[in-house]
Amino acid sequence: MVWRTWDLNLKVRLVGELITHTFFWMYFPFMALYFSDSFGKDIAGIMLMVPPLLGMMSNLFGGYLADKVGRKPTMLLSLCTSSVMFAIFAFSSSPVVDYLAFIGIGIASSLYWPASSAMVADLTTEEDRRVVFATFYTAMNMGVVAGPVLGSFFFVNYRFELLLICTIVELIFAASIFFLIKETLPATVRAERSKERFSITQQFKGYAVIFRDKVFALYIGAGVLVAIAFMQLDMYMALYVKEHVHDQPLMWWGDWTFTVGGTSAFGWLMGLNGLLVVLFTLPVTKWFQHWSDRNSLVISSVLYGFGMFLMAFTTNIWLLFGCMVILTLGELIRTPVAQSFISKYSPEDARGQYxxxxxxxxxxxRFIAPMSISISQWLSPVGVFGIILALTLISAYLYIPLFRMIPEDGHDSAHS
Structure with a gap:
């Protein structure tokens, strides 16, 4: 599926999400430092645990709204809310107000993504879905690569101006969605849902039905295990590299040597991860597009686990780069397949909620992952990385019975 054949909805949102995500990463990586300076490290650590918890509830509510009132109104609500919060953040002179605005931005962002993913699924065929999701994932990671570099200058030196521009960018994106994008929630579903009374109780009843779906519950369980491992990139792996990877030459020419170690080595590893994601998400998706969802999810979990585990046996930066290539390959195989699987498995009238x-x-x-830092006080790096590997292998194992159950539950299409 080439760009020129894409629906206008997809083109507008791809460009808009690339721009807004870049601006998001121009301020987001620096919030922990900002709140640590404002409130102290201990209090800031507790404060930063709140947004992920609220994000969980906001994600669920966003999925409910996407199926109840439509994809477009949900995205507009998200963008208008985030615009207001960015404006409050920009003009605030109080760290407490800044924190509340930061939480508001996070809640608004969590509202957006279920509707966005559901709209992609609405507009693509099963055959093209992986490639389209991979393209959106590539665009997001271009923001991840460029945003922090730009933010290291603009957030520190021009915070007010940066947040004001974020406000304007969100408003322009909202206007683009309002005027250029059409609703994709099927009319029959919309008509049926309009008869239902808006109810938080009804929302949670809907999710209770979803989580009683054994296949989906198993999918979430396997996904949580591999997500814990994914989050170690900036959790335990960051700590391991900082403490064990000492200064060493990365490049040299004659008498000139460029050395890296500790935090700088971690920066280079994360930079490699971001670069690989941007350059190879689409090629890898095309290489593996004929693999079944089951095989793709199993091999991605195994690759990620072993890529992480092998780091325990070396402190050489070039060998660590090799480990990063292995685990990033696992990430690239998994992401579009995971999004595509939910699109195929979920019923059309509950796609947003799924x-x-x-x-x-x-x-x-993300909530459980920091436990690895505590565990590292009692275990060696091999022990901690061994636990991470075990989680990914259990995840890989769970995907096998999961796909055996799918035909019995009547969702044959998910088993590609």
Whole structure:
């Protein structure tokens, strides 16, 4: 599926999400430092645990709204809310107000993604879906690569101006969605849902039905395990590299040597991860597009686990680069397949809710992942990385019975 054949909805949102995500990463990586300076490290650590928890609930509510009132109104609500919050953040002179605005931005962002993913699924065929999701993932990671570099200058020196531009960018994107994008929630579903009374109780009843779906519950369980491992990139792996990878030459020419170690080595590893994601998401997706969802998810979990585990046996920066290539390959295989699987498995009238519920695996994983830091006080790096490997192997194992159950539950299409 080439760009010129894409629906206008997809083109507008791809460009808009690339720009807004870049601006998001121009301020987001620096919030922990900002709140640590404002409130102290201990209090800031507790404060930063709140947004992921609220994000879980906001994701679920966003999925409910996407199926209840439509994809377009949900995205507009998200963007208008984030615009207001960015404006409050920009003009605030109080760290407490800044924190509340930061939480508001996070809640608004979590509302957006279930509707966005559901709209992609609405507009693509099963055959093209992986490639389209991979393209959106590539655009997001271009923002991840460029945003922090730009933010290291603009957030520190021009914070007010940066946040004001974020406000304007969100408003322009909202206007683009309002005037250029059409609703994709099927009219029959919209008509049926309009008869239902808006109810938080009804929302949670809907999610209770979803989580009683054994296949989906198993999918979430396997996803949580691998998400815990994914989150170690900036958790335990960061700590390991900082403490064990000492200064060493990365490049040299004659008497000239460029050395890296500790925090700088971690920066180079993360830079490689971001670069590989941007350059190879689409090629890898095309290489593996004929693999079944089951085989893709199993091999991605195994690759990620072993790529992480092998780091325990070396402190050589070039060998660590090799480990990063292995685990990033696992990430690239998994991401579009995971999004595509939910699109195929979910019923058309509950696609937004399934997307919202699916995001819980990352929220729960992000909440549990910091335990690796505590465990590292009692275990050696081989022990900690061994636990991470074990989680990914259990995840890979769970995907096998999961796909055996799918035909019995009547969702044959998910088993590609």
């Amino acid at each position: 997307m919202g519920a699916s995001s819980l695996q990352f929220s729960i994983g």
